Amino acid sequence: xxxxxxxxxxxxxxxxxxxxxxxxxxxxxxxxxxxxxxxxxxxxxxxxxxxxxxxxxxxxxxxxxxxxxxxxxxxxxxxxxxxxxxxxxxxxxxxxxxxxxxxxxxxxxxxxxxxxxxxxxxxxxxxxxxxxxxxxxxxxxxxxxxxxxxxxxxxxxxxxxxxxxxxxxxxxxxxxxxxxxxxxxxxxxxxxxxxxxxxxxxxxxxxxxxxxxxxxxxxxxxxxxxxxxxxxxxxxxxxxxxxxxxxxxxxxxxxxxxxxxxxxxxxxxxxxxxxxxxxxxxxxxxxxxxxxxxxxxxxxxxxxxxxxxxxxxxxxxxxxxxx
Numbered sequence: 610x611x612x613x614x615x616x617x618x619x620x621x622x623x624x625x626x627x628x629x630x631x632x633x634x635x636x637x638x639x640x641x642x643x644x645x646x647x648x649x650x651x652x653x654x655x656x657x658x659x660x661x662x663x664x665x666x667x668x669x670x671x672x673x674x675x676x677x678x679x680x681x682x683x684x685x686x687x688x689x690x691x692x693x694x695x696x697x698x699x700x701x702x703x704x705x706x707x708x709x710x711x712x713x714x715x716x717x718x719x720x721x722x723x724x725x726x727x728x729x730x731x732x733x734x735x736x737x738x739x740x741x742x743x744x745x746x747x748x749x750x751x752x753x754x755x756x757x758x759x760x761x762x763x764x765x766x767x768x769x770x771x772x773x774x775x776x777x778x779x780x781x782x783x784x785x786x787x788x789x790x791x792x793x794x795x796x797x798x799x800x801x802x803x804x805x806x807x808x809x810x811x812x813x814x815x816x817x818x819x820x821x822x823x824x825x826x827x828x829x830x831x832x833x834x835x836x837x838x839x840x841x842x843x844x845x846x847x848x849x850x851x852x853x854x855x856x857x858x859x860x861x862x863x864x865x866x867x868x869x870x871x872x873x874x875x876x877x878x879x880x881x882x883x884x885x886x887x888x889x890x891x892x893x894x895x896x897x898x899x900x901x902x903x904x905x906x907x908x909x910x911x912x913x914x915x916x917x918x919x920x921x922x923x924x925x926x927x928x929x930x931x932x
Contacts, residue, residue: 615761622765625688626695630704633692634685634848641684645677655679655893662816663888678889682733682844689848690736694769698743705737706845707744709854713797714747715836724748724796726835728826728858728876730803731892732883733842733850738799739775741852748797751776751790791833799840800825802873803880803892805899812901813874816881820898827872830860837872839879844890855879 625633645652655676663672693701715723725748729738742750756779757763770777778787791798802823810821830837839855858875860867884891 611759611761614759615765618762618765622691622769625691628692630689630692630696630848633688637685637688638681639684640688641681642677644684645680651894652676652680654896658893658895658897659888661818661898662884675888676893679891679893682889683892683894685844685847686734689734691769693734693737693740694772697772698740701737701740704849705741706851707741708851710741710745712838712854712857713745722747722795724791724794724798724833724835725838726798726800726826726830726833727838727840727854728802728880729799729840730801730880730883731895732803732890733844735842736770737842737850737852738840739770739773739777742774745797748795749776750774750797750799751778751787752799753778753780753787753801755780756782791829798829798835800829802826802839802876803897804895805897808902811870811873813870813877815877815897816884818898819901821901822873822877824869824873826876827860827869830872831866831869836860837876839876839883841880841883843883843887855883 625636628636656672659667659672659675663675667675693704713725713727715725717723729735729752739750739752742748750773752775754766754777757766767777776790778784778790787798790796800823802825804823806821806823808821809823811824812819813822814820815822826837829835837858837860839858841853841855843851843853845851856879858872858879860872
């Protein structure tokens with residue numbers, strides 16, 4: 610079965626990579642629309658999340674329209690991620706705008722050149738985070754990922770990222786290597802911070818509702834005395850993106866470290882602002898607000914559906930656990 614899946618996915622990748630980017634984006638949007646119609650489970654998750662976060666601001670028809678567009682965007686993002694992975698930087702530079710890179714430039718500290726930690730999320734074509742390295746040449750990029758269960762698909766995933774000038778670390782098995790890498794020079798470490806973090810996360814608000822959130826960006830920034838930012842990938846058109854660096858999130862006040870909870874709360878606020886800027890750009894199909902043990906999830910009515918709808922399951926790119 611692993612070999613069969615490998616061959617099927619490999620064939621699909623080669624097909625998409627042979628097409629123009631605009632065609633790939635349109636095919637992805639069409640696939641996302643089909644997923645919305647067929648995948649009732651993820652459609653319900655998306656609608657429940659949207660009602661929880663935006664139900665007081667938008668009507669049920671608006672929420673349904675937003676969910677449909679979100680599925681189209683997910684299809685577009687996944688297909689475009691396959692295509693852009695095979696593009697050279699010269700080809701990519703015409704479809705990516707990078708804003709705020711100067712925020713990653715810091716004077717050397719007493720211990721040497723300054724590395725940076727950035728909290729990232731499932732916004733737009735989030736695989737592009739690893740491709741903007743040529744625009745910040747003084748930093749070596751690195752990030753974490755969670756390997757897939759199927760060895761063949763996992764090899765394809767890694768092969769897809771070969772063009773990126775970025776170090777990838779499997780979060781469950783390569784934490785030691787990541788720590789050593791962080792001590793080896795001027796680094797830019799991107800950590801995904803927008804998914805449910807299980808029992809290992811800190812429970813802080815996101816859209817006004819408590820949820821388990823990874824503390825990894827705060828922990829790494831404090832441990833290695835690095836500035837902390839957020840970085841968001843916005844879709845600005847069909848097959849076009851803008852990657853924006855957010856303002857620094859304070860990790861110390863008057864030389865004293867802030868609490869991990871306070872820092873993580875600020876990260877969530879910055880991510881919430883990014884979601885509100887373009888709600889369809891985020892990953893609403895993830896069950897972000899799982900209740901803590903002994904608590905029940907908030908009961909919310911799902912907006913009525915005229916038909917059935919999403920899914921394009923995303924690999925579980927959870928951030929590494931705190932070192």
